[in-house]
Amino acid sequence: MARGREPIQTVRAIGLxxxxxxxxxxxAIIETDGQEIVTLGRSGFFPxxxxxxxxxxxxxxxxxxxxDRRARPDxxxxxxxxxxxxxxxxxxxxxxxxxIDRGTVDFIGFHGHTVxxxxxxxxxxxxxxxxxxxxxxxxxxxxxxxxxDVAQGGHGAPLVPVFHRALAATAAFSQPVAIINIGGVANLxxxxxxxxxxxxxxxxxxxxxxxxxxxxxxxxxxxDGATASRGKADGAVLSxxxxxxxFLAPPSKSLDRNDFSGALVDPLAIEDAAATLTAxxxxxxxxxxxxxxxxxxxxxAARATLDAGIGGPVALPGRFGGNLRLVxxxxxSPGLRLSRGAAGEESAxxxxxxxxxxxxxxxxxxxxxxxx
Numbered sequence: 001m002a003r004g005r006e007p008i009q010t011v012r013a014i015g016l017x018x019x020x021x022x023x024x025x026x027x028a029i030i031e032t033d034g035q036e037i038v039t040l041g042r043s044g045f046f047p048x049x050x051x052x053x054x055x056x057x058x059x060x061x062x063x064x065x066x067x068d069r070r071a072r073p074d075x076x077x078x079x080x081x082x083x084x085x086x087x088x089x090x091x092x093x094x095x096x097x098x099x100i101d102r103g104t105v106d107f108i109g110f111h112g113h114t115v116x117x118x119x120x121x122x123x124x125x126x127x128x129x130x131x132x133x134x135x136x137x138x139x140x141x142x143x144x145x146x147x148x149d150v151a152q153g154g155h156g157a158p159l160v161p162v163f164h165r166a167l168a169a170t171a172a173f174s175q176p177v178a179i180i181n182i183g184g185v186a187n188l189x190x191x192x193x194x195x196x197x198x199x200x201x202x203x204x205x206x207x208x209x210x211x212x213x214x215x216x217x218x219x220x221x222x223x224d225g226a227t228a229s230r231g232k233a234d235g236a237v238l239s240x241x242x243x244x245x246x247f248l249a250p251p252s253k254s255l256d257r258n259d260f261s262g263a264l265v266d267p268l269a270i271e272d273a274a275a276t277l278t279a280x281x282x283x284x285x286x287x288x289x290x291x292x293x294x295x296x297x298x299x300x301a302a303r304a305t306l307d308a309g310i311g312g313p314v315a316l317p318g319r320f321g322g323n324l325r326l327v328x329x330x331x332x333s334p335g336l337r338l339s340r341g342a343a344g345e346e347s348a349x350x351x352x353x354x355x356x357x358x359x360x361x362x363x364x365x366x367x368x369x370x371x372x
Contacts, residue, residue, distance in 0.1 A: 010038050011106040014094075014139075016087055018113040018128075020184025020257040021206050022056045023220075024048045025090040029100065037170045042098050046090040053220070055079050056113065059127065060258065063115035069125045069147065076115070076127060083113050083128040088136045102139060110143040117146075117157065117256040124150045124157075157254040158187035161199035165191050180285055182206060184257045188288055200251035203244075203284030208262040209277045216270045225278065231271030233279040237264050241280050247287055 010033045017026040025048075029041035048056070059079035066073075072080050087110065095102055112128030130143030146156030164179045168191045176192035184207035190198040206221065213219040213227065222228055241264060246253065265273035 009033070012104055014091060014105055014108045016090070016108060016110050018083060018087070018111065020114055021210065022048065022053045022113075022184065025086055027090050027094045029094075029098075029105070032166070035166070037166045040167075040170070042094075044090070044094045044097065046086070046093060048086065050220070052082060052086065055082055056115070060115045063125055064258070066116055066125060067121075067123070069116075069123055072127075079113075079115070080127040080129060084132050084136075087128065087133055091137055102137070105139055107140040107142055108133070108137065109145075110141050111145060111159070112143060114146075114257075117254065119150050119155045119157075119254055122151055122153065155200075155252050155254040158189070158199050158201060160187065161189040161191070161197040164189040164199075165197050178289065182281065182285075184210075185255045186281060186285055187254075188285065198251055200253045200288065201255045202288035203246065203255070204260045204277070204281055206281070207257045208260060208280070209274060212262055212265065212270075212273055212277060216273070222274055222278075227271055228274035228278040231269065231273070231275035233276045234265070234268055234272055237268070237276050238279055238283065240264055241276075242283060242287065247284065251288075 010031050012029065012031050015026075015028045015030065018024070019026075025046045026043065027046065028043035030037060031039040031041070055075060056079055058075040062074040062076050091108070094100065110128065110130050110133055112126035112130070114124065114126050116123065116125040118124065124146045126144065126146065128143070130141045133143075134141035145159055148156075150156040158181070160181055168177055168179075173191075174193065176190065176195075179189045179191065180202070181187050181189075182205040184205050186202045186205035188200065188202050209228075210221045213222050217227075241260075244260065246255065246259070262273075262277060265276050268276060
């Protein structure tokens, strides 16, 4: 409990998430006073079947034509019902596996699944029926988190920085920390004691790479970065991808999963295409760090920590397609370099060919291709 505040009641809540990576439903339980984490409980993951993922891809395609966030034409209605059912099944399995008495849960936070995000048009669409979920589980459900903010001209995304701030406080970090979450889209939170969080989407996460693997090989994703590790990033294509105007905009900003296209890698061999898209995600994360307000404050005190749900001081998740060491060792020119802090933390930077030359001449403090 924070000092100087009157004690308030704590609650026990279940959190549910289905991200644009379309891999499955994440479930977690937490006790909180609404500001701080009292107890961080167990979590679980319940994967979608391929038929579920195919339905979600169809729903996202149908949603692209929406101008009414409540409309459910074509396969959107089927996907809406499927998402609700898979979340019910995930919660029931979570309760059974961890022997949780549903009577001890005060409410469920239900994000649903985003099929369209157009904050510039004040439109964001998440499928899944919160009322039906509450009825089937017999537990109060809180849902539709993004719409009100988007309707007022906000981005409604990312949502996770509130949790990141509480997590950093619970961990008693005395220095600033940057936390990157890589799903279909990647987002970043800058958390510093006494400061308001800075957060935004950074660019594509695993979405483009997953789409490539499905299109070329019929695979759901690049497991362990095996395909990308055999390729080499194409410098010209990567530079063109990084020229997207999104990267020039300051926080706050957010993305739809389909705001970027992988068409530029179509002429490349599958290995080189995967390597280029892996480098694109990494480079866009680094570029966001360089452009973020007050980044110098953070850079002096902390290295970026990639919150990927796996162990290791810094890693891109295997779900994304390889870790930073793979990116550094295998992708060649243009380069992605690891740097190590005094405490052993690691972070990555994109290094263009011309910056490599300058660095060899002793220049320091370089920026990624395109500046900043």
